[in-house]
Amino acid sequence: MLPTTGLPQGAVPKLERPGPLRDRVYEALLELITTRALQPGQHLVESELAGHLGVSRQPVREALQRLSTEGWVDLRPAQGAFVHEPTDEEADQLLSVRTLLEAEAARLAAANAGADAVAALEKLCDEGEKAVDADDVDGAVAMNARLHAKVMELAGNTVLAGLAAQVDRRVRWYYTPVARQRGHRSWIEHRELIAAIADRDEERATAVMRAHTEHTRKMYREREK
Amino acid sequence: MLPTTGLPQGAVPKLERPGPLRDRVYEALLELITTRALQPGQHLVESELAGHLGVSRQPVREALQRLSTEGWVDLRPAQGAFVHEPTDEEADQLLSVRTLLEAEAARLAAANAGADAVAALEKLCDEGEKAVDADDVDGAVAMNARLHAKVMELAGNTVLAGLAAQVDRRVRWYYTPVARQRGHRSWIEHRELIAAIADRDEERATAVMRAHTEHTRKMYREREK
DNA sequence: GAATTGGTTTTCGCCTACAGTCTACGGCGC
DNA sequence: GCGCCGTAGACTGTAGGCGAAAACCAATTC
Numbered sequence: 001m002l003p004t005t006g007l008p009q010g011a012v013p014k015l016e017r018p019g020p021l022r023d024r025v026y027e028a029l030l031e032l033i034t035t036r037a038l039q040p041g042q043h044l045v046e047s048e049l050a051g052h053l054g055v056s057r058q059p060v061r062e063a064l065q066r067l068s069t070e071g072w073v074d075l076r077p078a079q080g081a082f083v084h085e086p087t088d089e090e091a092d093q094l095l096s097v098r099t100l101l102e103a104e105a106a107r108l109a110a111a112n113a114g115a116d117a118v119a120a121l122e123k124l125c126d127e128g129e130k131a132v133d134a135d136d137v138d139g140a141v142a143m144n145a146r147l148h149a150k151v152m153e154l155a156g157n158t159v160l161a162g163l164a165a166q167v168d169r170r171v172r173w174y175y176t177p178v179a180r181q182r183g184h185r186s187w188i189e190h191r192e193l194i195a196a197i198a199d200r201d202e203e204r205a206t207a208v209m210r211a212h213t214e215h216t217r218k219m220y221r222e223r224e225k
Numbered sequence: 226m227l228p229t230t231g232l233p234q235g236a237v238p239k240l241e242r243p244g245p246l247r248d249r250v251y252e253a254l255l256e257l258i259t260t261r262a263l264q265p266g267q268h269l270v271e272s273e274l275a276g277h278l279g280v281s282r283q284p285v286r287e288a289l290q291r292l293s294t295e296g297w298v299d300l301r302p303a304q305g306a307f308v309h310e311p312t313d314e315e316a317d318q319l320l321s322v323r324t325l326l327e328a329e330a331a332r333l334a335a336a337n338a339g340a341d342a343v344a345a346l347e348k349l350c351d352e353g354e355k356a357v358d359a360d361d362v363d364g365a366v367a368m369n370a371r372l373h374a375k376v377m378e379l380a381g382n383t384v385l386a387g388l389a390a391q392v393d394r395r396v397r398w399y400y401t402p403v404a405r406q407r408g409h410r411s412w413i414e415h416r417e418l419i420a421a422i423a424d425r426d427e428e429r430a431t432a433v434m435r436a437h438t439e440h441t442r443k444m445y446r447e448r449e450k
Numbered sequence: 451g452a453a454t455t456g457g458t459t460t461t462c463g464c465c466t467a468c469a470g471t472c473t474a475c476g477g478c479g480c
Numbered sequence: 481g482c483g484c485c486g487t488a489g490a491c492t493g494t495a496g497g498c499g500a501a502a503a504c505c506a507a508t509t510c
Contacts (some may be wrong), residue, residue, distance in 0.1 A: 020302050021464075022290075045491070056465045061492095062290050065247075069294045069386075077245050078471055078492060093384040100385075106323050159318040160325075162296075163388055206266075246494070250459070286463090303462060303501055418503045452510090459504075470493075478485075 003064055021055055026063040028053060033072055034173050044073065046079040056220045072168055087204050091174045095217040098171050100212055102148065108155035110197045117154050124150060125190050131215035132183045140183070141176065147190060151197075151209075175216065182216060182225040189215065244339050246280055253278060258297055259307055265450040269298065278298070278416040295391055316399045320442040323396050324435055325390040327373065331434035333380035333423045342379050345425045349375055350415050357408045365408070366401065372415060376422075376434075400445060407444055 029049070032038045045065065050057045068075040074082050086094075109117075128143035148168065152161045189212040196205040254274070257263045269289065275282045293300040299307050311319075334342075354367035375391065377386045415436040421430040 047491075057492095058464060062287065065287050065290050067293055068292055077474095078435050080492065090384065093382045096382065097388065100325065100329050157318045157321065159315065159322050159392075163322065163392075167384075167388075272461075282462095283494060283496095305462065312510090324488095453497105453508105454505100455508075457506090460502090462501075463499090465498080466496090468493105468495080470491105472488080472489105472491080475484105475485105476487085478483105480481100480483085480508095 022059040022062040022066075025049075025053060025055060025059045026066055029063055029067060033067075034169075034176075040083050040085040042083045044083065046080065050071065071170060085135065086170075086174055091144050091171075092217070094167060094171055094174070095213070095220060098164070098167050099213040099217065101160060101167060102151075102213050103206045103210040105152045105155040105157075105160060105164060106193060106197070106205040107202045108157060108160075109151045110200055110202045110205035112156055113197045113200070118194060121147065121150060121154075121197065122192045125187065125194060126189060128185075128190070129187050132187060141172070144186070145172065151193070154197075175220060178200050182219055186212070186216075227242060245284075247284040247291075248278060250274075250278060250284045253289055254288055254292060254295065258292075259401075259429040263308050265308050265310040267308045268432075269308065271305065272287065296395060306337065311395075311399055316396075317330070317442070319392060319399070319440070323389070323392050324438040324442065326385060326392060327376075327438050328431045328435040329424070330377045330380040330382075330385060330389060331418060331430040332381060334376045334386075335425055335427045335430035337381055338422045338425070340378050343419060344355075344418045345394055346372065346375055346422065350412065350419060354412050354416070357412060366397065368403045369411065379422075400441065402448075407441060411437070411441075 008163050029038070038044065046057045046064070050060045053060070064073060064075065064081045067073045068081065072084055074084050124143060126148045128140055128147060131139035131143055145168070148167075152164055155161070173192065189208065193205060193208045193212065196208050243411065245380065254263070254269075259445070271282045271285050275285045278285070289298060289306045292298045293306065297309055299309050301307065349368060349372045353365055353372060356364035356368055371391065374390075378387055380386070414433065418430060418433045418437065421433050
């Protein structure tokens with residue numbers, strides 16, 4: 001028993017710590033990039049960002065460094081950081097990798113999932129469909145992300161989850177503009193996926209997820225033209 | 226035509242630029258980690274490393290930052306960097322992800338490969354076997370890496386290649402101690418893989434690569450006990 | 451003897467300053 | 481008028497320094 005004080009565990013609100021500045025800068029920049037406030041190809045000047053965010057250059061540099069390794073910005077030596085410009089080819093490759101990772105996650109989820117897990121998935125699906133019916137695009141996209149994240153969690157492979165999280169976020173960056181077009185159909189497929197997971201049918205879960213992600217990929221390709 | 230000088234393209238050796246210091250620090254630290262000079266769990270003190278490498282703390286910080294995002298070190302806030310301690314579970318997950326990525330790469334390679342590509346693979350395989358015969362473990366491991374990298378290159382998916390490169394390097398970190406045990410058998414499997422690629426047989430290439438990487442995974446598991 | 455508390459030291463997080471390098475622009479020669 | 485060179489500006493790369501938080505250790509109290 002750790003707490004020798006008579007206080008209950010959650011009584012002390014953990015003393016909201018701001019957390020490392022570099023992380024907050026990272027989050028801020030990522031937000032600016034994903035919302036297109038910083039456009040692809042744009043030159044990111046360290047001192048400018050630092051001044052704008054009210055911090056020094058150092059945290060900005062570290063944030064840019066991290067964004068670089070995750071593929072959000074390109075760091076050209078002695079020239080600075082530029083917001084990454086996604087090519088159509090790269091987007092397609094990213095989507096195909098996503099298909100691979102998500103399909104595997106679906107398979108593992110089907111192998112591991114219990115009744116309570118399935119219930120949780122159903123709940124997420126309900127909310128997602130509700131958002132679609134209400135024309136709440138942002139909400140639907142968010143629920144979609146949470147659903148996929150939940151499947152990934154059920155897969156129980158943290159390494160896989162880490163890679164998928166990166167890929168997914170970038171995919172969503174490219175994909176958000178076309179998300180609007182893909183409403184109900186997507187959630188019907190989600191239902192099929194959950195059914196397959198509930199049946200513990202690894203083969204079918206893999207196939208459904210593959211079809212699902214490939215579907216969005218095809219939609220992206222058609223949009224390119 | 227860019228070169229208006231009459232000089233051939235490669236004549237000027239690009240004026241050997243030292244390149245960003247942080248990258249060299251990164252390479253140096255990665256070398257130290259993979260060679261076990263810095264042991265898992267060890268606390269990495271910035272000023273210590275900086276002094277040892279003859280640079281300031283800043284490049285060291287940036288290198289550690291990058292190593293952190295790639296999973297080599299754990300960056301605990303306000304505490305510093307610690308060499309990542311791989312758990313058995315994590316190693317297993319990493320190996321399973323590797324299987325997934327490499328199998329897909331093999332499939333794509335089989336779909337794309339031409340005669341010259343197959344020849345290049347054969348050449349790498351020859352050298353690898355030569356290294357094994359000479360009991361040159363480090364050389365064999367290196368050739369193994371280059372062979373897999375070549376397959377990945379043939380797959381033609383840079384995103385996939387990027388992920389696989391990270392995973393592979395970490396796998397090799399865990400795996401190096403047991404590499405010695407897995408000599409000839411591994412290279413026989415390589416031959417089978419190349420044959421499948423030469424036949425443009427995607428199914429078989431996938432299966433062979435999957436068996437190959439799963440084989441090393443099993444070997445690792447047995448070693449755990 | 452065990453737990454706590456206070457001070458001390460180490461180390462990180464961030465800021466500021468300086469040097470090197472690349473880019474852009476204006477003047478000069480052809 | 482056209483192209484080259486030199487200079488000025490801006491930005492990045494690196495170094496050093498200060499304040500603060502965490503870990504460590506010893507003295508003290510129960």
